[in-house]
Amino acid sequence: MAYLVDEWYEYHRRVGFDHLIIYDNNSTDGLGMLFANRADLEIIRWPWRRSQHQAYTHALLSTRDRCVWTLFSDLDVFIFPRSSNSVRSVIQNQASSDIAQISFKLLRMSHENLVECSNTSITETYIHRKRLPDAWDKNPSTAVITSLAVPMHRIHEAQLLKPYKSIILSSDIAYGVHYSDRCWKQYFFQKIIGRTGIKDWIVPRTVSILHPSENWQKLSKEATIKDIEFRDFKRKIMRMPMPTPAIV
Template sequence: MAGAKRTLPVKARAASTLCLTHVLAVALGAALFVLFASVVLPSGFGRGVGDRLSRSWGAPTPPGQTGLEALSRPTPTGPDGAPLVPAPVAAGWQLGVVDYAMPDFETPLVFAAYVENGTDFYLYAQGTLVLFSGSTAPDLDVKACSAGGEHMRLADRWNNVFHCKSHRPLRRGEPLTLVYADETAAGGLAAVDSKAAFDGLVDVPSAGAPKYYTCASTQVKNTDYLADWLAYHRRLGVDHFYLYDNSANGTVGAALAPPRPDTDVLVWPWRKSQQQANSHMATLGRARCHWVLFSDVDEFVFVKGATGRGPAPLRRLLAQREAAGKQQVSLYRLEMGSSGVLRKTDAPLAETYTKRRKGKGLWLNYKSAVLLKDAIPYSRVHFFDLRVKPLGFNWAFIQQWDEMQAMVEWDWFKVWDPRGHIVHYSTKSWSEYIAKYSGDLNGMIPNIGFERFNYTVDSPPSFWPAFGGVYRDTAFRNYKRRIDKRDEPEPMLVIN
């Protein structure tokens, strides 16, 4: 309770031990990640799959009349003069039967499907690949896809996402799943349990159809910071949002009810499924979006430069990079600290958290915006493979890091890039931090000593005021204040 006597068994040593344990755990994980990729994986691992992907998808789409001139093009309209807009996402949209009493994420399950043209379909699964799911069960040796019990060709896969080819038009209502090798099953093959079936809807991108110039896609579990994130990125130039509701009971959709016309909510309650959600968006979005920004709701795009009148900053940035021949833009992510905040507030993140580190640990990974027409629809969470040079299966891309950064089609922003970066509020308040990590609730980071040192919501560690840095940085807060005063721009649409 508030004001209760703290019962830390060892004060300074406990605090330093917890910090050190956290740092060492992250460092050890990163070291093992790189070691596995460089030593355990053979040289060139995954390139065969990359070559197969390249053959499967063919050459990248030639550049059209896009780029800076797109900013001044009129909005496409129909015969009645009304703006032409992409089709909304139909209710359900082949996401499978939603069951919130889902099995553990280790259990193999096909939970969603996407049918693109009646013969090409994608399956989104869990528990088929140990390397990325954390499962202790063996990998499934997936041999084929299945529609209505009939085997279909598996064209390619990436982790728990599978691209299937049907030799006939799919029939409405038939179940869709995967087939894997099983010595105990009749014929040596067994089907993965599935909640997905073809609902009769197909989604064919057509020439001359309108697309939103800039979309944003995110997977959301709670709505605490969602409204501010949406409002800010609308003013920054995002034309349409696709929210994958990852809550345990559909709270995201309920919180936005009724959603604005620029927001689609897709029910997606499956655990450890961000990679699958992003991959799903890469197929769903091809008929609807030109650029897509993939970001979390605690990540804000900081586009340096104009904040007053003129083109929306993100829209202008992407148009400039497209005019320069770029197909993907990856922005470095700057990590903000706790600012010593103990309990969650209702204030916007940028107003609450204004302190960070100055040296090591300040920058961590990237987030990206990608031209969907040039991307292979298998997400690596932080970026996509481009059709011009697929990188291969699993961790093969680690061995190709230098090649990736040398690709002329891929724009990698650097540390303190004058064009901008992502501001990431990952730590937040102590109450949110302990709720997220003390019980391994997110399935990623283990308990690192909360119970051992008797840390509770009401008894934070002495180092918390300095956790994540003490250097005051209000640059983004001030920038966001100016952006928040802008009028929302009209949606920008382009003809494919």
């Protein structure tokens, strides 16, 4: 996943995130060494299998005294503030005295039927999706005031202390763009090895690393909508200067 970090980091710092934390679950591409000297990017080695729940809980607890809002998301998700150039502004405008959690719906982009993953920008490469509402993921990415949450995270949302509430943002205001399945090879390895190191797929005889399954190819055929709104927004944002690190 190291090849995703630069684009993800450069973009999110420019849209209002002060500090980024990556939980490294046994990566083998030198992630920790490649990004070791950035004051606003923190990489935490997290070697345990099937431990995403525990990683999110650790982040919830460890950011309580360092941050006001913490967003829980994946490295292949880009938050798109449609009503502003800043995710920070979106959160500030939507939050009120009793709102302590804001969820961003996720729009899943197509894998473009690629067998090999491209080394090019993912926001430039993946520009097709299904029709709405089928393009929306089941689960959101969520920003939380961690000091107002019960100290145990539930992956896609936190449990809040009473009387605080959660809201789901309208996609007219902001949403996340999800580049989950970027090519068949990446999808294949995730399935046979497992996303957390445990095999979770019995490979059919008609399928191999060079021969995608029919179901996987069908996903791309259904993604006929060309959507470049976020790509164009990201191009504009990347012309902005990088903010000075605010949290060390």
